[in-house]
Amino acid sequence: MDVQTAFSKFTKIEVHPEILEIYRYDFSLIPKPLLKFVKKPLIVVQPNKIDDLVRILEICERFGLSIVPRGSATSAYGGCVPLKECVVIDFKRISNFEFRENVVVAESGAIWMEIERHANKIGKALRVYPTSALVSTVGGWIAQSGYGIGSLRYGGIGDNLEWIEVVDFKGLRIVKGRDLRHYVGAFGTTGLIARACIRLRENSEIRAKAIACKFSDAISRLENAYHATFKDSRLMQMEGYDAQDTLLLCSENVEGNELGEKMWARRLTPLRIASKGKRVFLEVAVPYEKATDFYENARRVAEGVEAIFSKDCVVFLGSFSANYKNIIKALKFVRIAEKLEGKVYATGMLFSHKSSKELRDFKRKVDPKDLLNPKKLEPNVFSRIIGVLERFL
Amino acid sequence: MNKCINCGLCKVCPTFAVEKIESTSPRGKVILSKRGRIDKRIVRDFFKCTLCGLCEVVCPVNLKLVELWEKKREEFTEKKFAPLPIHKKLGEITLKYFNPYSGQPEKRANWLDFSVGNSKTLYFAGCTPSYKLQNIARSSARVLRELGVEFTILGSSEFCCGSPFLRTGQRNVGRLLFEKNFRAWQRAGIEEVITSCPGCFKTISHDYPKLARELGYEFEIEVKHISMVLADNIKGDLGIRATYHDPCHLGRHMNVYEEPRKVIRRAGIDLVEMERNREYSLCCGAGGGLRSQFREISISICEERIKEALSTGTNVLITSCPFCEYNFTRVGGKRIKVYDLSEIAEMTLFR
Numbered sequence: 001m002d003v004q005t006a007f008s009k010f011t012k013i014e015v016h017p018e019i020l021e022i023y024r025y026d027f028s029l030i031p032k033p034l035l036k037f038v039k040k041p042l043i044v045v046q047p048n049k050i051d052d053l054v055r056i057l058e059i060c061e062r063f064g065l066s067i068v069p070r071g072s073a074t075s076a077y078g079g080c081v082p083l084k085e086c087v088v089i090d091f092k093r094i095s096n097f098e099f100r101e102n103v104v105v106a107e108s109g110a111i112w113m114e115i116e117r118h119a120n121k122i123g124k125a126l127r128v129y130p131t132s133a134l135v136s137t138v139g140g141w142i143a144q145s146g147y148g149i150g151s152l153r154y155g156g157i158g159d160n161l162e163w164i165e166v167v168d169f170k171g172l173r174i175v176k177g178r179d180l181r182h183y184v185g186a187f188g189t190t191g192l193i194a195r196a197c198i199r200l201r202e203n204s205e206i207r208a209k210a211i212a213c214k215f216s217d218a219i220s221r222l223e224n225a226y227h228a229t230f231k232d233s234r235l236m237q238m239e240g241y242d243a244q245d246t247l248l249l250c251s252e253n254v255e256g257n258e259l260g261e262k263m264w265a266r267r268l269t270p271l272r273i274a275s276k277g278k279r280v281f282l283e284v285a286v287p288y289e290k291a292t293d294f295y296e297n298a299r300r301v302a303e304g305v306e307a308i309f310s311k312d313c314v315v316f317l318g319s320f321s322a323n324y325k326n327i328i329k330a331l332k333f334v335r336i337a338e339k340l341e342g343k344v345y346a347t348g349m350l351f352s353h354k355s356s357k358e359l360r361d362f363k364r365k366v367d368p369k370d371l372l373n374p375k376k377l378e379p380n381v382f383s384r385i386i387g388v389l390e391r392f393l
Numbered sequence: 394m395n396k397c398i399n400c401g402l403c404k405v406c407p408t409f410a411v412e413k414i415e416s417t418s419p420r421g422k423v424i425l426s427k428r429g430r431i432d433k434r435i436v437r438d439f440f441k442c443t444l445c446g447l448c449e450v451v452c453p454v455n456l457k458l459v460e461l462w463e464k465k466r467e468e469f470t471e472k473k474f475a476p477l478p479i480h481k482k483l484g485e486i487t488l489k490y491f492n493p494y495s496g497q498p499e500k501r502a503n504w505l506d507f508s509v510g511n512s513k514t515l516y517f518a519g520c521t522p523s524y525k526l527q528n529i530a531r532s533s534a535r536v537l538r539e540l541g542v543e544f545t546i547l548g549s550s551e552f553c554c555g556s557p558f559l560r561t562g563q564r565n566v567g568r569l570l571f572e573k574n575f576r577a578w579q580r581a582g583i584e585e586v587i588t589s590c591p592g593c594f595k596t597i598s599h600d601y602p603k604l605a606r607e608l609g610y611e612f613e614i615e616v617k618h619i620s621m622v623l624a625d626n627i628k629g630d631l632g633i634r635a636t637y638h639d640p641c642h643l644g645r646h647m648n649v650y651e652e653p654r655k656v657i658r659r660a661g662i663d664l665v666e667m668e669r670n671r672e673y674s675l676c677c678g679a680g681g682g683l684r685s686q687f688r689e690i691s692i693s694i695c696e697e698r699i700k701e702a703l704s705t706g707t708n709v710l711i712t713s714c715p716f717c718e719y720n721f722t723r724v725g726g727k728r729i730k731v732y733d734l735s736e737i738a739e740m741t742l743f744r
Contacts, residue, residue: 014414016434022415022424027400046413074401092413117668121704134451135404271453274398 003087006059007045011052012093014044023088026073026080028350029280029322030382037381038081041068041088048093050107050194053167057192060087061169066374069188071109071140074132076281078349078382079144079187083375089192091139099124103162105197108139113268115198125203127154131270139193144346145185147285147310149267150201153226155311158184160199166191168366182362187348189373190363207256208264213247215295215307219288219314225251228309235304235319238273273304278322282330285313286342297336301329315345328389335393352376353383394461396454397423403448403458407676408441408683411693417441419448419458426465436474439465441690444560444681445641450672459646462681466562479686480561487566491552491573496524502548504530507538512545515583517597519590520553521715529715532735533589533619539742540626544587550577556592559600561682567596571604578614585615587622589735591642591649591714592680594618598647618643620713620734624652629741630661634707635732637664638698638721639674640714653713653734660741665705667698675701677712679720695724702729711737 007013014020017040024038042065047053060067066086073080082088091109098105099122104115112133116126128150130141141148142164147156154160163176166183168191175183175191182190206226213221218230227250237243241259248263256264266272273279286294291307291314299305302318303326309315318333320326334344334351347355355377363370363377379387403419415421416438425435439462448458469475476484483493491498504518504527516537522530537544555570578586588594597616605612620643637657643649650671657664669675678684678694699721702710710725712718713734721731 016416018425018428018430018432018435019414019416019421019438021428022421025399025420025424027398029398044414072401072404074404090413120668132400132402135402269402269451269453271398271400271402273453274400275396275454278396278398 012046028078044088071137124200151310162197165195208250208260210260230307280320283345284337290340402451445676446645470562492520494524513584514544517588519593532739536738554593556596620652624655634663635709638712677717
């Protein structure tokens with residue numbers, strides 16, 4: 001029995017050669033000359049239920065096929081870009097969720113905003129969600145890890161998981177506590193996230209206030225807010241606001257103002273500055289005590305800087321117009337963070353050389369044949385190029 | 394198209410939510426368009442779209458995606474991959490009867506229950522109110538008369554506006570229908586058109602001036618959707634609770650959001666908004682030729698919208714588009730009571 005027949009017995013498959021081309025891309029900007037290193041999947045499979053994942057992995061193991069998991073492919077880190085011929089597992093059809101007391105148990109393909117919409121009906125709300133929540137999936141964000149709306153009060157997505165259910169070549173199992181670190185931010189290299197139990201908050205109306213504020217003063221003004229971001233004057237101008245360094249504070253307790261409410265209303269339609277021309281966005285996480293130092297240095301490198309305040313760190317997003325010269329500047333942005341005890345926000349395809357040894361060791365144990373999203377924890381052509389460029393900084 | 398940054402936010406697409414395969418997502422279609430290799434399957438996936446324009450609302454680089462989808466459909470027609478069978482059939486029917494429902498042209502104004510004289514203002518009922526949902530045409534005309542708006546109708550000299558064909562790549566059919574309508578309007582001395590149908594409203598407002606330029610005509614006719622006429626002229630106390638569905642062609646395409654709401658509120662209705670409203674409104678699933686060619690997808694999208702409407706706690710849904718009403722009524726059955734804005738206005742004025 002061939003692979004196609006084996007999968008088509010229980011899942012929806014896609015093998016149209018042109019349509020498979022689409023599955024080579026996510027939001028990462030790949031220079032044309034390097035596109036040849038991105039492979040076209042052999043097949044896309046869309047499981048209908050979680051048990052199908054176990055069967056898919058069995059078949060892949062039997063045929064020695066690499067696996068690349070895919071949610072909505074909205075990440076800029078290339079986590080779901082295939083670097084080997086592979087089976088793409090598209091999670092869109094596994095998207096059920098149910099509410100239990102103060103948590104939601106959601107399948108990997110569930111869309112964040114769908115969950116939020118339903119949670120609001122029962123007086124609950126997600127504690128944190130990504131700015132791409134209108135389309136991005138539960139599994140996708142957990143697999144990348146990260147911070148988003150609500151992270152000032154509640155931390156990153158990893159801080160808001162009771163447990164996750166993962167599938168690897170030994171089957172399904174529940175993972176919780178410290179063991180979550182092997183999966184959150186691992187881009188599916190150690191196991192595929194099938195389901196997650198995510199903590200909720202009581203729903204309450206969030207109001208937003210925008211104030212003119214220098215970054216050096218911003219941290220002292222966070223006032224136990226639910227969510228807070230800082231945008232420098234250049235970014236504000238590019239987004240169509242007055243060119244003024246601005247702190248946005250969002251909370252149940254603040255008195256909203258017009259600019260704040262406008263910025264809050266636009267929280268789920270990010271990247272507007274890309275309308276001024278293609279851009280490279282890069283994010284780093286920096287400890288609070290080094291954040292002002294970082295900002296002062298990084299603003300000279302980036303063309304615009306945004307800070308998303310989290311419970312335990314500040315995430316800085318640097319914006320650069322997309323050209324080869326600016327790739328060096330973007331890497332400088334990362335280097336400045338690293339010098340100040342910070343780190344790149346996510347590894348994925350582009351920064352796989354920065355993944356932790358602990359994670360690589362764990363992968364060797366659970367995936368000795370390196371079938372799960374290969375080349376995303378070890379150097380690949382993209383991360384090697386970045387590594388070489390980093391030496392010239 | 395080259396400005397696309399592959400962010401994927403356009404996957405808010407209601408068809409993609411049903412189909413779940415990337416070739417039906419706007420991002421997927423942009424990637425396919427750049428590659429330029431087409432076959433029957435890809436063309437079919439391109440047509441799995443209501444042209445609702447939600448993708449444009451979220452696109453950070455402001456791509457004119459609806460225009461792109463329409464251009465691609467025309468290109469597919471030029472390359473003989475389109476029109477798709479049902480769209481083609483509807484085109485053939487319309488070339489014969491001047492409406493896509495095989496309605497006899499001489500019966501086009503059968504809905505009218507009073508006589509109208511000559512006027513420079515035309516009430517353009519559109520095909521669906523003329524043949525399928527005559528309640529909308531009848532209510533609109535009665536309300537206009539009651540409000541003292543002098544208008545005429547053209548009966549068998551009213552032809553399909555061409556919207557279904559301009560949206561499905563059949564520009565030649567759209568062009569012919571434009572010419573027939575335009576000549577009839579010139580003969581009748583029409584200077585202003587009022588319509589109940591957002592599809593007609595958009596087509597006459599946006600497409601007719603372009604077609605006129607292409608064909609060397611001067612087009613200086615003012616067009617209004619009936620909600621714009623009613624907005625300041627309705628006052629009543631219906632005392633019901635209802636939700637409002639923004640038709641894509643009226644809202645996102647023509648930026649008319651407040652006028653229908655004003656009518657509803659002034660009619661004394663307790664308006665409960667759906668979670669997705671105004672520019673973020675979810676399509677009813679009928680437009681862009683989706684309902685005719687891909688009925689199941691259209692029904693799934695409509696089901697989702699009906700669920701959202703019912704979750705507001707009312708089963709009364711008001712819209713201001715005959716095509717939306719038709720789809721909601723067919724899919725929703727007895728679960729939901731659907732009214733056109735003109736019917737609400739009529740109830741208010743004649744209560």
